[in-house]
Each structure stands twice: as C-alpha cells, then as structure tokens.
Amino acid sequence: MTISRLDLKVFKPEQLGSSDDAGGQRTKLAVESGKLNELFRAISDIDHAQSAVDIVKCYPALDTPDTSILLDGHVFISKKPTDDLVSLLIAEAATLDDADRMTDMVEILESSVRAGQLIRNRLIGFLEGQDTFPKSYLQSSYLFNGTEYWSNVTLLQGQTVVISVEYPGAESALYPRFEHFCQIQETVTGGPTGIVKFKPAIPFITPNYDITINGESGCTKLRYTSDNDGIKYHGVTKLTAASTTNTLAVESTQTELLPKVKTVNPLTGKSIVEGGSGDVPSTVIKNNVSQPYIYGQYTYIFDVPDILDNDFVNEVLGFKPRLTASNFSYWNISVTGTTVTANTTSNLPGVDTLTIEYVSAAKYGVYSSETAFPDFKKISLGTTKMVLTFLNTAHGSVSMIETSSGNFVSGGVRLVQLDYHTGAVTKFLDARGDFTVHYDCLIEESTSSANTVSFALATDSPIYDTFYVTISNAAGDTLLSGSSDNAGVITGLGINGNITDANVQLTFSQAVDLTTLRYDISETVTLSPPPELYGLNPLRIKNGGVVNAFTAWNTVSVQHTELQVVSSPAPAQTYNARANARFVDITDAEGKSLWTLANTHYTWVKATGVVTLNSDFTGFTAPFILTDTIGEIALVTDVQEQALILAAPLSQSYPIGANVSSVQNLGDLQARxxxxxxxxxxxxxxxxxxxxxxxxxxxxxxxxxxxxxxxxxxxxxxxxxxxxxxxxxxxxxxxxxxxxxxxxxxxxxxxxxxxxxxxxxxxxxxxxxxxxxxxxxxxAASKPVMLLRTVQSGHSQITTDRAVLAFRGNES
Known part of the structure; x- marks a missing residue:
C-alpha cells in the first residue's frame, strides 16, 4: 500500500512521567502532530528556579495494517525550543530496548563514564561518610641509576576518580562490592604528609589493606575513569552565516545535558607552574617550536637543536617533549638526537598549529651534587630529587622532594635545607644520626637578562580583569607589578603583556627573578548539581554533562522554514510557498495540521510552490500559519566547536538562522x-x-x-x-x-x-x-527513542514553548 504522512506516527510508552516505572512498551496512543510536549510534563516554577532534567521514551513507527517498508526511517529535532533556558537532545544507545523503564534509561546514560586504569590498590579502609585519605597513597617508588625515587600521582581539582571494593568469589556481607565515583576538591600531588579531599563522601565502610576477602587482600582500590562512546547524542543548532558550501558555521556543536550553575573562585599567590612532581611547583619555563597543522597529515618532524633530552629530565622530572594541541594524548612523540617526531592516526578538529614544548639546553642543565657547583648558576625551583643515606645502615636511605622552597622533609621532619644559589646543604640530624646527601637537579643562570616570559594560568576559565602579577628584579631591590583589563591586555609598573585564552605573555622593563613571580586571578567555576536533584550522577556523564550533539560520520539535516499568515481563508485563495520545498503545511492556533490525504483544505504543487485553499477551515481555530520548509540530508566528516564539515557542498543556499539537526537513523522499519x-x-x-x-x-x-x-x-x-x-x-x-x-x-x-x-x-x-x-x-516497524529535555536555572518570560521532533523516511 502507499505510505502517507498519516502512517508515520510517534507513539507514547506505557507510562509517562519521571517515576522509576516510566517508559516500557509501545502503546497505540499516538502523539498528536504538533504536540510533542504531550510527552513532557509542563515546566514548573520550581523547574525554572532549581533547573530540571526530564527523560522520556517514545516510539516513531510505521503504523499500517500490513508489512510495508519505510526505508531508512530517521528522527531529528528540527527546531530549537524558543526558550534559551531549555534544550532538547536525543540519546542514541544500542542497548535501549522496548522493555526499558526509567531506571534502565538512567543506567544507560550513566554508563558513559566507567572505572578505568588502576592508580593504587591496598588503599586504607574507609569509614561510612569519610571524604579524605592520606596523600601518601598517591606515591609509588621506582629506581633510577640504582637509586630509589618516589613517583607521585597528581590529581586535579574537579577530576573524577573511582574508589572501589573489588575481590573474587562470593560477595562479603560486611564489605559489598561497589564503585564510588567522586570528585577531587583540590589539586593535590602525592607526598609523605597531607590529605586528599573528595566529594561525595564514601557511602559504605571499605576493607583496610590488610583485610583478606576470599583469599585476596588490598581490596579497596583507587582508579581513574574511562569514557565509553556507546552513547551518541543528537541535537539542533543554527547557522551563524549563510552557506552553500561544505562548511557550516554554527552556534555550537555541544549541548549541556545537565544544568550547571556558574560561580567565581579567586586564585591567589600562584607561581608559574609547568609540570614537576614535588610539592613545590617547578619554575622551569619551556621553549616551543611550531609548524602549521595540515588536515590528513599524520607525521610531523620538528628540528629542535637546543633540546635537553635525557632520562632525568624526561622520566624523573616528567618534562618529556609534549604536543600542546588538543587531544595531544593521541600522539606518539619520539626524540632522535635533535629531531622530535610526532605521529598520530587521527585528525585534530579545529587545530591550526602544532606546537612542541620542551626543556632547552641553552637555558637549563643537569647538575649532580657529586661535582662542584658551577659559578653564576642557581638551582631551578621544584626540580631537585634528593636521597639521604644514613651512616647507621639499619636506617637505610630515604628519597625526598621539596616541601617548601629549599626545605626537604621526611616523615614530617625537616632533615635538609638547600641553598639554591650555592648548592650548599645544611643538615638537621634526628635520632637516626648522621647521613650523606646526594641530589640531582636542573640549574640555570643565577642572573638573567631575559625580559620576557610566557606561561599557562592555573585555570582554563580565567576572568581577565581580575589578573594581577608581581615580580622582583634580578637584584631583588625593585618590585614590578601589572594588571589586566577585561580584554586580556596587561599594563603596569615595568610590566606589559597580554592573556590569550589561558596563556600569559609578559615583557619586563628589566631583568627579573622568575622564582619571585606571583599572580592572582579569579576563575569561573561550574558547579555540578548533586545526583539526587535530577536522578543523574554528573560524575558518570562524560565531560560533566557537556555532550557532543554532533558526531563525525553521522548525517545531519539542514532546514529552513518560512512562515505566512493565512487571513480569512476561503476556497480558491492562493499563496506562494518556495518551489520544491521539502515540506508545506498549514496549522491552526492549537498547532493542528490541516493536511489531509484528500487535500480537503488545501492543495500544494511542489514544482511551483503554489498553495490553493479548498475550504474556509471551518472547525479549526484562527490564526492560521502557512509554513514551507526547504532542507536536505548531508554527511558530516569533521566536527569543530562552532563548525561542521560536510562530505559535499549543500545543494542550495541556506540563510543565517537555518536549523542544523543531528539525525538518528532508525534503519528500515517493517514488521517481520x-x-x-x-x-x-x-x-x-x-x-x-x-x-x-x-x-x-x-x-x-x-x-x-x-x-x-x-x-x-x-x-x-x-x-x-x-x-x-x-x-x-x-x-x-x-x-x-x-x-x-x-x-x-x-x-x-x-x-x-x-x-x-x-x-x-x-x-x-x-x-x-x-x-x-x-x-x-x-x-516491530518501530524503534524506541530516548528524549532528554534540560531546563537551566533562571528567569524566563516565555510562557508557552514547544519542541519539534521530525520523523521521516522513504517509501519502498
């Protein structure tokens, strides 16, 4: 039989709402055309105040009494909600099936972040409600040139980690298996003293490292998280520039699935931090060499004649040459002599330049305390690795890192003070007696005529006009200072420069001591809501709920709709829609369509665009709106932050404001x-x-x-x-x-x-x-689809709004 618009329907599930039982099998209750909001509950004042997330299930279906085929049925959100505080997404997951209820759909969404690589096993036992553990559990030992050093793990503020209880065999009644996803509250590096803070607190007690369960001890573990790409999101955005090419400039290709609240956090007394594994931040400033990024090129060779390439710099200090472009972790960096080679197997969207950062041999050298300290040099802050060997062999040796400028502490006791300008060591003996000292470090010129510096801020979300910087000159008798305006332009007493993104470039009027540089800046902090507020755990959603609404090698629909008011309708009236439009319709004030298979109310000639009225629309409510939509389907090959790259140019021109929608392909729909x-x-x-x-x-x-x-x-x-x-x-x-x-x-x-x-x-x-x-x-001739509506916190003057879900396909 011939398939018409009447045969394409979106059916409701067994139960709507937000209860655990919502969802379920397909019913015969169809959503009325133009009233997708029948699936969602109304947005309340509480929703606007505290924000909200609604998850609903529906069934796009070919509803015929036979086994006709709808080829490549597909759905997409064809129009953004009018309210800027409201967004709509389709969540596509292969595991979504007809029987799934709300709890199943939440589990699907939360599966995007899982427990990953092991950081440390044999963690301490936690008490219920505990939200800290010692920093010493972020340490592990390794050997370098026959000497034992401690390698420290750094966890960043806002980073998500997993504390888990894992063991083989039957489950223990006292210590059940579980995974606790939590967020680090302050950036912290492993060390002998101090604590690691996390939220939320542990909900259950966990076994101490010496407790054995089913023959295994050390069952409490600390893990990184890993992302799961089993979920694909589909959203809608708008063109920001007219387009007829294969490049679409759009508002954004990402959407916030979870509501966010933004606040300001001041950062004070920061020094220039670039790597280093100690408690004292390193002042090592990297050089860089760049070359243009070429899409489709996977190997880049950099000539770096002044590179300082040795195991101490690369392995002990962790200053290996690195690529500063986004997604640099996917690149393999190798060094041969003075040549750095960067290889990858994938393209980087939105990257114009590739930059290699490295430690320069022209500025830094490696010093070992077994040799005489050179003249006119000083030790670079945060680069010293020290080993103390006690003369009483019963006490062995200890490796130490700087816990404050020049101070080396073990077990909470200061044992050594190091003079950075002379290399001299001052010992502070304890009950273990005398000891010998050996240390390795980087050294640099004690005075420098260099009057520029560049460094990365300690935040990715700086508020430019809160930046304030001070630094002493090389002689130590003058303090230079400067501040930034809201455009990132820095001026002041003996200092000028600029801030670009989160990178600072400063020029000084005289030689300076970089170890004295300190700056203050405020950052914009995004607060994630507690899981119980929306029933979704933000720590288990990738990127904290900021999801890609478009993906490469997926199709998009580009469409633009024009509106005309139909006044005093009467038979034989004509209106001009655009020729060869994809879709033409007339709707009344309630959103009801006047289209019928028999053309009862109007006739549309696709080739010319002429619409002829056949009735006076009795039974419908004015005003009446004639809409015509032009559009096409295109394949995306690359997704950038504010651009989509298509496999081929568009077939026609689309103006600013045209909608671009990511498409979920349901495949052929036919009962069989x-x-x-x-x-x-x-x-x-x-x-x-x-x-x-x-x-x-x-x-x-x-x-x-x-x-x-x-x-x-x-x-x-x-x-x-x-x-x-x-x-x-x-x-x-x-x-x-x-x-x-x-x-x-x-x-x-x-x-x-x-x-x-x-x-x-x-x-x-x-x-x-x-x-x-x-x-x-x-x-079935249908497939379940999961829709997500997000309401951000804020005030809205819009009292009525609607989202539009388009369901299309081709007749066999």
Whole structure:
C-alpha cells in the first residue's frame, strides 16, 4: 500500500512521567502532530528556579495494517525550543530496548563514564561518610641509576576518580562490592604528609589493606575513569552565516545535558607552574617550536637543536617533549638526537598549529651534587630529587622532594635545607644520626637578562580583569607589578603583556627573578548539581554533562522554514510557498495540521510552490500559519566547536538562522519475523540454542504473520507441554498465552488489542514432544527513542514553548 504522512506516527510508552516505572512498551496512543510536549510534563516554577532534567521514551513507527517498508526511517529535532533556558537532545544507545523503564534509561546514560586504569590498590579502609585519605597513597617508588625515587600521582581539582571494593568469589556481607565515583576538591600531588579531599563522601565502610576477602587482600582500590562512546547524542543548532558550501558555521556543536550553575573562585599567590612532581611547583619555563597543522597529515618532524633530552629530565622530572594541541594524548612523540617526531592516526578538529614544548639546553642543565657547583648558576625551583643515606645502615636511605622552597622533609621532619644559589646543604640530624646527601637537579643562570616570559594560568576559565602579577628584579631591590583589563591586555609598573585564552605573555622593563613571580586571578567555576536533584550522577556523564550533539560520520539535516499568515481563508485563495520545498503545511492556533490525504483544505504543487485553499477551515481555530520548509540530508566528516564539515557542498543556499539537526537513523522499519528454529529442550538460556527437535515447523507454506501496527521487538519461545499444547514466553514480556497445534495461534497484545503475531495451525505439522521448543524473533516497524529535555536555572518570560521532533523516511 502507499505510505502517507498519516502512517508515520510517534507513539507514547506505557507510562509517562519521571517515576522509576516510566517508559516500557509501545502503546497505540499516538502523539498528536504538533504536540510533542504531550510527552513532557509542563515546566514548573520550581523547574525554572532549581533547573530540571526530564527523560522520556517514545516510539516513531510505521503504523499500517500490513508489512510495508519505510526505508531508512530517521528522527531529528528540527527546531530549537524558543526558550534559551531549555534544550532538547536525543540519546542514541544500542542497548535501549522496548522493555526499558526509567531506571534502565538512567543506567544507560550513566554508563558513559566507567572505572578505568588502576592508580593504587591496598588503599586504607574507609569509614561510612569519610571524604579524605592520606596523600601518601598517591606515591609509588621506582629506581633510577640504582637509586630509589618516589613517583607521585597528581590529581586535579574537579577530576573524577573511582574508589572501589573489588575481590573474587562470593560477595562479603560486611564489605559489598561497589564503585564510588567522586570528585577531587583540590589539586593535590602525592607526598609523605597531607590529605586528599573528595566529594561525595564514601557511602559504605571499605576493607583496610590488610583485610583478606576470599583469599585476596588490598581490596579497596583507587582508579581513574574511562569514557565509553556507546552513547551518541543528537541535537539542533543554527547557522551563524549563510552557506552553500561544505562548511557550516554554527552556534555550537555541544549541548549541556545537565544544568550547571556558574560561580567565581579567586586564585591567589600562584607561581608559574609547568609540570614537576614535588610539592613545590617547578619554575622551569619551556621553549616551543611550531609548524602549521595540515588536515590528513599524520607525521610531523620538528628540528629542535637546543633540546635537553635525557632520562632525568624526561622520566624523573616528567618534562618529556609534549604536543600542546588538543587531544595531544593521541600522539606518539619520539626524540632522535635533535629531531622530535610526532605521529598520530587521527585528525585534530579545529587545530591550526602544532606546537612542541620542551626543556632547552641553552637555558637549563643537569647538575649532580657529586661535582662542584658551577659559578653564576642557581638551582631551578621544584626540580631537585634528593636521597639521604644514613651512616647507621639499619636506617637505610630515604628519597625526598621539596616541601617548601629549599626545605626537604621526611616523615614530617625537616632533615635538609638547600641553598639554591650555592648548592650548599645544611643538615638537621634526628635520632637516626648522621647521613650523606646526594641530589640531582636542573640549574640555570643565577642572573638573567631575559625580559620576557610566557606561561599557562592555573585555570582554563580565567576572568581577565581580575589578573594581577608581581615580580622582583634580578637584584631583588625593585618590585614590578601589572594588571589586566577585561580584554586580556596587561599594563603596569615595568610590566606589559597580554592573556590569550589561558596563556600569559609578559615583557619586563628589566631583568627579573622568575622564582619571585606571583599572580592572582579569579576563575569561573561550574558547579555540578548533586545526583539526587535530577536522578543523574554528573560524575558518570562524560565531560560533566557537556555532550557532543554532533558526531563525525553521522548525517545531519539542514532546514529552513518560512512562515505566512493565512487571513480569512476561503476556497480558491492562493499563496506562494518556495518551489520544491521539502515540506508545506498549514496549522491552526492549537498547532493542528490541516493536511489531509484528500487535500480537503488545501492543495500544494511542489514544482511551483503554489498553495490553493479548498475550504474556509471551518472547525479549526484562527490564526492560521502557512509554513514551507526547504532542507536536505548531508554527511558530516569533521566536527569543530562552532563548525561542521560536510562530505559535499549543500545543494542550495541556506540563510543565517537555518536549523542544523543531528539525525538518528532508525534503519528500515517493517514488521517481520526472524529465523525460526526448533530444539529438543528449553533450559531458559536465551543466548544459546540447543539440538534440533523431532518436529519441524513449515514456515515456507505457512509463514508467521505480523503487521506493522501491532508487532513488537521480542525474542519468543514456544515450549511444548505435550504433543500438541505449548506455552508462549517472551524474553522481556514473560508468558503471554498458551496454545495448541490444532488451532491458529494469535496471542493478543493488550496495548494494541491486536495479535502480536499469527501462526496458522498448518505450520505446526506433527511429531512434537513435551519439552521441545520453537524459537523466533519478531521485529516491530518501530524503534524506541530516548528524549532528554534540560531546563537551566533562571528567569524566563516565555510562557508557552514547544519542541519539534521530525520523523521521516522513504517509501519502498
């Protein structure tokens, strides 16, 4: 039969709302065209005040009483909500099925962040409600040139980690397995003293490192997180420039799935920090060398004649040459002599220049305390690795890092003070007696004529006009200072420069001591709401809920709609829509469409765009709006922050403000039956078939019958209880009916009041025995779709709003 607009419907699930039971199977309750908000509850004053997230399920379907095919059915959000505080997304996940309820959909969304690489096992035991642990658990030891050093893990403020209880075998009643996702409250580096703060607190007690469960100790572990790309989001944005090419300039390609609250956090007394693993930040300033990034080129060679390349710099200090472009972790950096080679297997969207940062041998050198300290040099702050060996061998040796400028502490006791300008060591003996001292470090010129410096701020979200910097000159008798305006221009007493993004470039009027540089700046901090507020844990959503609404190698729909008011409608009136528009419609004040299959109210000629009225619209409510939409589907090959790159240019011109929507492809929609197979016994194992049965179904002459308007996505089994009788069980629906081989079997779907499928009696034949089974899959002419509506906190003057979900496809 011919498929028309009337046959494409979006059905409601068994239950709407936000309860744990919301969702479920497809019903026959269709969402009225133009009223997608029937799926969502109204936005309340509380929603506007504290923000809200609503998750709903719906079923785009081909609703015909046969098995017609809708080729490549697809859905997309064709229009942004009018209210800027409201956004809409489609969440696509292969694991979403017809039976899923709200709890299942939340679990799908929260699966995007999982426990990842192990940081430390044998963690201390936590008490219920505990939100700290010692910094010493962020340390691990390693050997360098036969000397033991401590390597320290750094966790950044806002970073998500997982504290878990893991062990083999049966679950312990006292220490159940669990994963606790938490956020680090302050940037911290492992060390002998201090604590690590995290939120939220641990909800259960955990086993101490010396407690054994099922033969394993050290069951409390600390892990990084890893991202799961099993979820794809689809959203809508607008063109910011007219386009006819394969490059679309858009407002944004990301959307905030979770509401956010922004606040200001002051940062004071910061020094120039670039790497280093000690408690004292390193003042090592990196040089850099750049070259243009070429899309599609995967190998770049940099000539770096002044590179300082050795194990102490690279491994001990952690100052390996690195790429500063986004996603640099996907690049392999290697050094041969004075040549740095960067290799990757993927492209970097939105990158113009590749820059290698490295430690320069022209500025720094490696010094070992076994040699005389050179003249006119000083030790670079934060680069000293020191080992103390006690003369009393019973006490062995300890490795130490700077805990404050020049001070080296072990077990909370200061043992050494180091003079950075002379290399001299002052010992402070304790009960363990005397010791020898060996240290390695970087050294630099004690006075410098260099009058410029560049460094990265300690925040990615700086507020420029709060920046204030001070520094002493090389002689130490003059203090230079400067501040920034809101454009990032820095001026002051002996200092000028600028801030670009989070990078600072300063020029001084005289030689300075960089170790004395200190700056203050405020940052914009985004606060994530507590999980219980929306039922979603922000720590388990990638990027804290800022998700990509567009992805490479996915299709997008570009469309633009023009509106005309139809005044005093009467037969024979004509209006001019755009020729060859994709869609033309007339709607009334309530959003009801006046389109009918018989053209009762208007006729549209696609080739010319002429719309002729055939009635006076009796029964509908004025005012009436004529809409015509031009549009096309295109393939995205690259996604940038504010641009989409298409595989081919657009076929026509689209103006500023045209909508660009990411498309979820549902595939061909048609009710059908999968392979039918039989087996000698049924063992409740849905993932495994058994040996063939004695009987055999004749589905060639008597195929199992289904219809688009009632078939469901389900795995079925008929289990024989005698030679002729059987039970029908669905994997998700459970037992739905009993039947026999002597009569047609047509179990009724209570949500549609039509059979799930029909098996004619002639298909069964004979020879069946009790315990044998028949298995098959039924496929619906619909697929479940998950919609997410986010309301940001704020005041809105918009009292009515609607979102538009487009459902399209091609007739077979």
């Amino acid at each position: 039956i999968g392979t039918v197979r039989d087996m000698t016994a049924w063992a409740n194992n849905w993932d495994l078939d058994g040996s063939p049965a004695t009987g055999n179904m004749n589905t060639v002459d008597f195929p199992i019958e289904v219809r688009n308007d009632t078939a469901v996505n389900e795995d079925w089994v008929l289990i024989f209880t005698s030679a002729t009788a059987f039970r029908c069980v669905g994997r998700r629906l459970g037992q739905i009916a009993t039947g026999d081989t002597l009569n047609d079997f047509a179990p009724v779907n209570p949500l549609t009041l039509q059979p799930y499928f029909i098996i004619r009696s002639g298909a069964f034949g004979g020879g069946w025995q009790a315990g044998e089974a028949i298995r098959f899959m039924s496929y």
